[in-house]
Every structure is written in structure tokens, then in C-alpha cells.
Amino acid sequence: MxxxxxxxxxxxxxxxxxxxxxxxGLILPKLKNDVLAELxxxxxxxxxxxxxxxxxxxxxxxxxxxxxxxxxxxxxGKLAVCGTINDLAVAGSKPVAMALSLIIEEGFEIKLLEKIxxxxxxxxxxxxxxxxxxxxxxxxxxxxxxxxxxTAGLGARLPGVDLAVGKIxxxxxxxxxxxxxxxxxxxxxxxxxxxxxxxxxxxxxxxADLTCKLFENTNGIHFMRDPTRGGLxxxxxxxxxxxxxxxxxxxxxxxxxxxxxxxxxxxxxxVLNIANEGKxxxxxxxxxxxxxxxxxxxxxxxxxxxxxxxxxxxxxVPTVELITKIGGRRIVQMPYxxxxxxxx
Amino acid sequence: MxxxxxxxxxxxxxxxxxxxxxxxGLILPKLKNDVLAELxxxxxxxxxxxxxxxxxxxxxxxxxxxxxxxxxxxxxGKLAVCGTINDLAVAGSKPVAMALSLIIEEGFEIKLLEKIxxxxxxxxxxxxxxxxxxxxxxxxxxxxxxxxxxTAGLGARLPGVDLAVGKIxxxxxxxxxxxxxxxxxxxxxxxxxxxxxxxxxxxxxxxADLTCKLFENTNGIHFMRDPTRGGLxxxxxxxxxxxxxxxxxxxxxxxxxxxxxxxxxxxxxxVLNIANEGKxxxxxxxxxxxxxxxxxxxxxxxxxxxxxxxxxxxxxVPTVELITKIGGRRIVQMPYxxxxxxxx
Numbered sequence: 001m002x003x004x005x006x007x008x009x010x011x012x013x014x015x016x017x018x019x020x021x022x023x024x025g026l027i028l029p030k031l032k033n034d035v036l037a038e039l040x041x042x043x044x045x046x047x048x049x050x051x052x053x054x055x056x057x058x059x060x061x062x063x064x065x066x067x068x069x070x071x072x073x074x075x076x077g078k079l080a081v082c083g084t085i086n087d088l089a090v091a092g093s094k095p096v097a098m099a100l101s102l103i104i105e106e107g108f109e110i111k112l113l114e115k116i117x118x119x120x121x122x123x124x125x126x127x128x129x130x131x132x133x134x135x136x137x138x139x140x141x142x143x144x145x146x147x148x149x150x151t152a153g154l155g156a157r158l159p160g161v162d163l164a165v166g167k168i169x170x171x172x173x174x175x176x177x178x179x180x181x182x183x184x185x186x187x188x189x190x191x192x193x194x195x196x197x198x199x200x201x202x203x204x205x206x207x208a209d210l211t212c213k214l215f216e217n218t219n220g221i222h223f224m225r226d227p228t229r230g231g232l233x234x235x236x237x238x239x240x241x242x243x244x245x246x247x248x249x250x251x252x253x254x255x256x257x258x259x260x261x262x263x264x265x266x267x268x269x270x271v272l273n274i275a276n277e278g279k280x281x282x283x284x285x286x287x288x289x290x291x292x293x294x295x296x297x298x299x300x301x302x303x304x305x306x307x308x309x310x311x312x313x314x315x316x317v318p319t320v321e322l323i324t325k326i327g328g329r330r331i332v333q334m335p336y337x338x339x340x341x342x343x344x
Numbered sequence: 345m346x347x348x349x350x351x352x353x354x355x356x357x358x359x360x361x362x363x364x365x366x367x368x369g370l371i372l373p374k375l376k377n378d379v380l381a382e383l384x385x386x387x388x389x390x391x392x393x394x395x396x397x398x399x400x401x402x403x404x405x406x407x408x409x410x411x412x413x414x415x416x417x418x419x420x421g422k423l424a425v426c427g428t429i430n431d432l433a434v435a436g437s438k439p440v441a442m443a444l445s446l447i448i449e450e451g452f453e454i455k456l457l458e459k460i461x462x463x464x465x466x467x468x469x470x471x472x473x474x475x476x477x478x479x480x481x482x483x484x485x486x487x488x489x490x491x492x493x494x495t496a497g498l499g500a501r502l503p504g505v506d507l508a509v510g511k512i513x514x515x516x517x518x519x520x521x522x523x524x525x526x527x528x529x530x531x532x533x534x535x536x537x538x539x540x541x542x543x544x545x546x547x548x549x550x551x552a553d554l555t556c557k558l559f560e561n562t563n564g565i566h567f568m569r570d571p572t573r574g575g576l577x578x579x580x581x582x583x584x585x586x587x588x589x590x591x592x593x594x595x596x597x598x599x600x601x602x603x604x605x606x607x608x609x610x611x612x613x614x615v616l617n618i619a620n621e622g623k624x625x626x627x628x629x630x631x632x633x634x635x636x637x638x639x640x641x642x643x644x645x646x647x648x649x650x651x652x653x654x655x656x657x658x659x660x661v662p663t664v665e666l667i668t669k670i671g672g673r674r675i676v677q678m679p680y681x682x683x684x685x686x687x688x
Contacts, residue, residue: 008452013482023480026454030461031444031468035476043476045441047391047399047500055391055399061443061496062479065487097389099405099496100375103447108352110370117374124375132379132387135406136367138357139686143409145487152405152443152496156391342483 014337015229015275041225042091042155058093058155060084065148067342069112071190073183073202076149077119079277079344082206083228084153085127089208090224090280092163092215093155095127101135101150108146116147127206129153161215165242167222172311173289174247175282177210177296178203178304179255180232184274185263187343192267200259205278210299217295220288226280228344230335233272233320235281237334240318247320249309249332272322273335275343283311358681359573359619385569386435386499402437402499404428409492411686413456415534417527417546420493421463423621423688426550427572428497429471433552434568434624436507436559437499439471445479445494452490460491471550473497505559509586511566516655517633518591519626521554521640522547522648523599524576528618529607531687536611544603549622554643561639564632570624572688574679577616577664579625581678584662591664593653593676616666617679619687627655 011018028037035043042058064080074082081098088095100120104113124131182203189200207226214221223243227235232254240247256271264271278301284292289307296302320332355362372381379387386402408424418426425442432439444464448457468475526547533544551570558565567587571579576598584591600615608615622645628636633651640646664676 008448030465031475033474061445063445101405101407121374130377131375143489150494
């Protein structure tokens with residue numbers, strides 16, 4: 001990849017094709033090991049600890065650089081806690097503990113820091129997850145943009161839950177727990193200071209309560225991922241590539257709020273590429289699809305849940321196809337990654 | 345503390361008094377829980393994982409913002425791996441896995457990223473620790489200073505090793521595994537572009553091999569901490585405050601390289617306040633002190649190890665006193681934190 005670029009572009013962090021090239025072309029070969037190579041939302045580890053026994057955990061990390069720091073539906077603190085909890089949740093674990101690391105620009109207002117800490121505290125409490133360790137660094141004015149937050153998380157793997165792309169098979173259904181694009185369109189519209197009639201609101205939320213309910217009540221879930229950077233398009237493409245199977249989704253079944261669609265149309269975005277922060281995509285067996293849908297719909301974060309498509313046989317190469325509202329077909333490509341920098 | 349300051353100062357990240365105020369005055373009350381309240385180098389957790397059993401782990405996080413990125417003796421990548429390994433090591437655990445999160449400024453040279461990843465890879469390999477999960481974010485040119493790295497770490501607690509300030513008692517010896525001030529003086533002299541006759545070199549190194557040898561061969565270690573930001577002065581003051589016991593150290597016994605002392609004298613720094621990245625301070629029982637010293641001296645990272653002082657009865661308030669080379673006494677204060685921003 002160094003032949004193509006010699007400097008980091010914003011799109012290298014966009015959750016799309018270019019980020020994938022950076023990770024697979026440079027980072028993964030340098031750090032290669034079997035657990036990392038899975039590139040899951042969390043790493044799955046068996047921790048043997050001398051005479052203490054063994055436990056099976058999920059481990060994840062994410063840095064948050066969202067701009068603006070405060071947005072309709074959340075802030076960088078809520079995002080950091082929910083984002084890390086969601087990575088643990090979709091990997092089939094129950095979040096247990098978090099580490100919080102702050103990089104703060106000199107001159108940042110302490111009352112804003114306090115608001116952010118309040119958010120972190122509230123989300124941690126709601127999710128029954130303690131922030132057990134942390135770090136605070138400061139950098140000179142101009143050396144960072146206000147505040148960056150890193151949260152690492154530890155989850156206890158749920159007994160009997162073993163999600164893997166390898167379990168996905170033809171006929172499996174694709175389930176999403178609600179509307180897409182809410183987070184990304186909220187951020188971009190606040191950044192551009194565009195006011196829409198009905199206000200946009202981020203879907204930023206912790207999914208662990210809902211995912212744990214699903215895992216407890218059905219064993220039909222084969223794989224799960226949260227469609228953050230790169231949106232639904234990136235997640236479906238990853239699932240298709242990694243399972244070597246194709247996917248068909250029906251445009252008419254993908255839940256999108258009218259205000260989100262309007263904002264995307266106006267600004268020239270494809271909602272499929274837009275980040276979500278309170279959504280998961282689950283690949284479920286066809287027999288369990290109705291059960292999964294019912295469990296979701298009883299939960300506040302799943303009331304708009306839908307089966308949006310299914311896994312189909314690959315003809316040539318694994319592809320994601322969208323059946324449009326008027327019955328046409330188009331390929332959903334892996335986004336390039338330039339859509340929205342600093343979305344989370 | 346909001347009464348005193350309304351904005352973040354560089355010294356809030358300096359590892360001294362002001363950082364302590366920020367953490368204890370603002371962060372800790374917001375996030376309060378028993379594990380975090382210990383403010384250890386790592387959090388000690390018991391992970392119960394359904395039918396998988398239980399294991400006892402250490403969990404830690406650190407962000408690295410060092411400037412310059414490459415310095416004599418290391419770079420930000422080596423520092424990030426060693427720093428997190430050391431936090432796990434001094435908490436009495438064997439490092440097992442790491443999470444790596446990068447925040448990269450648009451325009452950063454990919455060949456520098458590659459050098460940093462090579463360092464990370466080498467240190468991970470040397471320490472038998474896999475980077476099992478990660479995250480990559482990009483921010484616009486000017487929104488960060490080149491690259492910031494966060495490493496979170498997981499360690500398996502060593503059976504029978506239970507370090508705690510509560511175990512420290514009068515008569516215990518203070519051991520350090522080598523010379524102090526090497527890392528900090530290297531960074532500051534490279535930043536100011538001062539050339540000394542004999543070149544300064546950071547002590548950046550992973551301590552886990554040495555600490556594991558100590559824990560395997562003696563049970564006399566009561567407490568351990570790595571004197572990074574804030575230097576030996578901050579670590580001794582933390583130990584004294586948290587144990588409510590006083591400390592006496594002998595200036596003549598504190599190992600300092602002549603070139604480090606010369607650089608500090610020339611630039612007006614007190615070496616006691618200067619950061620180290622390959623040192624630990626251990627509080628050990630007086631009976632085990634010689635054993636500990638012998639184990640250290642057989643290891644490349646402990647050949648200059650010394651007993652530098654002891655725990656003494658508190659008369660009034662817990663204090664750290666330095667017996668100077670000419671037999672005088674002075675109080676070693678908690679540094680304010682302004683000594684050196686972006687040292688690690």
C-alpha cells in the first residue's frame with residue numbers, strides 16, 4: 001500500500017476500503033497473531049491465571065475523536081462508553097469493566113470535562129460497568145482538538161454463545177434492530193449547522209441489555225456486528241467477504257427515518273454508508289428469525305427491528321446486492337471511507 | 345478544584361500535585377468504585393465468566409503523546425508497549441495481551457507509521473504479549489500532533505502475589521532497579537536540541553521479565569510502582585501518603601548517571617522529579633532486601649539496583665525525607681507537575 005500512498009489520509013480512518021487496506025496491508029502483517037487476525041469487534045481470549053483458574057473474556061479498544069463534542073442525543077463521553085460496550089456486546093459477551101484514557105488540550109474548560117465525565121458516569125452506571133482504571137494526558141494548545149477519549153473494555157463471554165462468520169450459511173436472515181444513519185446525519189448536520197424541521201438525533205445507546213436478552217433466549221444467532229463507521233454498507237460487505245457468501249437486502253425493508261433520508265438526500269450522502277451508534281446487524285438462522293424479531297421488538301432499542309435480507313449463494317465473487325424499491329438491483333459497495341471524518 | 349482553575353493546564357498531566365487534584369477532585373468522585381479508588385498502576389479484577397470459571401486479572405490503560413516521536417533509546421511505539429507492560433508487571437501480574445489504538449493526523453508519513461509499528465511488533469514479541477485488538481482513527485491536519493497511541497493491557501495475576509500499600513511497614517527497604525532520570529532528560533535534551541558529550545539515552549524497557557523473576561523467588565515484596573511522570577519524588581510521595589508512613593532516602597545511594605545529573609543541573613531540573621520508563625520502586629521486607637538486590641543484579645535491567653532508603657515511623661504527617669550527601673535533610677515534595685509535558 002505504500003506504493004499507492006505515502007501519507008495518512010482522513011479516509012484511512014473512515015471505516016471503508018482505505019482503512020481496510022491500511023489495517024490489512026500494514027498493521028496486521030506487523031502484529032500478526034491469530035486473535036488479531038479475526039478483526040472482530042472484540043478479541044476473544046482465554047485467560048489462564050495460575051491457580052486462579054481460567055476465564056473466557058472479550059477485550060476491545062476504541063478512541064473517540066468526534067466533532068462536535070456535544071450533539072443531539074449524546075456527547076463524546078456517552079459515545080465512548082456505549083461504543084466500547086457495544087463492541088463487547090456484539091461479540092457475545094456481557095460487559096464487565098472499562099479503562100478510560102483522556103488526552104486533553106491545554107486550555108480545555110474544566111466544566112466541559114465535568115459534563116463529559118457526568119455522561120461517562122451515567123452510562124457506566126446504567127450498564128452496570130465500572131471504570132476501573134484510567135490515564136490522563138495533557139498536550140499543548142494546538143496539539144490536539146479539545147479532547148480525545150479512549151475506552152478499552154473487558155467482557156465476560158456468555159456461556160454457550162459462540163458467534164463466528166464461519167457459522168453463517170445460505171438462507172440465514174439479516175436482522176437490524178432499528179433505523180440507520182441517525183448518528184452520522186446528526187453529526188454532519190450539526191457540523192454544517194443545518195437545521196431540519198424535525199430535529200435529527202443520534203441513536204447513541206448501549207446495546208448490551210438487548211443483545212444479552214437475545215443470547216439468553218435464542219441460539220439461532222450466528223454472527224453480529226455494529227455498523228458504525230462505514231455504516232450498514234461496510235458491515236454487510238465485511239460479512240459477505242469474510243463468510244465468502246453473498247447478501248441480498250431489500251431497500252423497502254431497511255428502516256430509515258424520513259428526516260434522516262431527507263438530510264442525506266440534501267447533502268448528497270448514501271444512508272447505507274452513514275455511521276450508527278446504537279445498532280447491530282445480526283445474521284440469524286431462518287428458523288429463529290421470528291423469535292429474534294419478537295425479542296427485539298419488546299425492547300426500547302429494538303422496536304423498529306426488521307429482517308432486511310438474507311444470505312444467498314455466491315455466484316462469482318461474494319457481493320452485497322440491494323433490491324431497490326422499484327424492483328431493480330444494485331451492488332452495495334464497500335465505501336471508500338471519505339464520507340465522514342471524526343464521526344465517532 | 346473548579347474554584348481554583350477553570351481550564352486544563354499542561355501541569356494537569358504532569359504526574360504531580362495538580363494531576364492528583366484533577367483525578368481525586370473531579371474524575372474519581374464522578375466514577376467512584378472500589379477498584380478505581382485504589383488508583384493502582386493496574387486495576388485488579390476477578391472475572392467470573394459463566395461456566396468458564398474465574399480468573400484474576402490486571403487491567404490497565406495509557407495514552408502516549410511523547411514529543412519527539414523518536415528519541416535515543418526508543419520511540420512512541422516501544423514506549424507504549426513497555427509502559428503498559430510495566431503497569432501490569434508492577435501490579436504483580438504477567439502481561440498477556442494488549443489493545444492498540446492509534447489517533448493519526450492527516451498527512452502523517454506512512455513510513456514513520458511503519459517504523460512505529462515495527463517497534464510495537466518487536467516489543468510485543470520480546471515480551472511474548474500479543475496485540476489482540478485495535479482501533480485506528482484519523483483527524484484533520486492540525487487537529488492532533490502527528491500520532492497519539494493508546495495501549496490497554498491485560499495481565500494474569502501471579503499466584504500468591506498480593507501487593508498492596510497496606511502491607512508496607514516500618515523497617516521495609518526501598519529498592520530501585522537502576523539509575524533515575526534517563527528517560528526524561530533524554531526527551532528534554534532532544535527537544536531543546538542540546539548535545540552532551542556522552543549521549544543521553546532513555547531507559548525505556550519492559551520490566552516484566554525482571555519483576556516475574558522477583559515474584560517467583562521471594563515473597564518479601566510488599567508494594568511496587570514504576571516512577572514515570574513525576575519521577576521518583578512523585579512515587580515516593582504517593583507511597584508515603586497512601587501507607588501513612590514516612591520514608592527516608594539517602595541521596596548518596598540513589599543511582600544517577602553523571603551525564604543525566606549534568607544535563608539536569610544545566611537545565612535546572614531536579615532529577616528526582618524526572619520521568620523514568622524502565623524503572624520500578626519496590627518496597628520490600630528488610631529480611632528479603634538482600635535477596636531482591638541479588639536477583640536484580642543478575643538481570644540486565646537490574647545491574648545498578650540499589651537499596652536507597654527505608655520506611656520509617658511517621659512523626660507528624662507522612663513525609664519523604666532526603667538525607668543529602670553532606671548529611672543534611674530536606675523534604676522531597678510531590679512535584680507540582682509542570683516539569684515536563686509530553687514526556688511519555
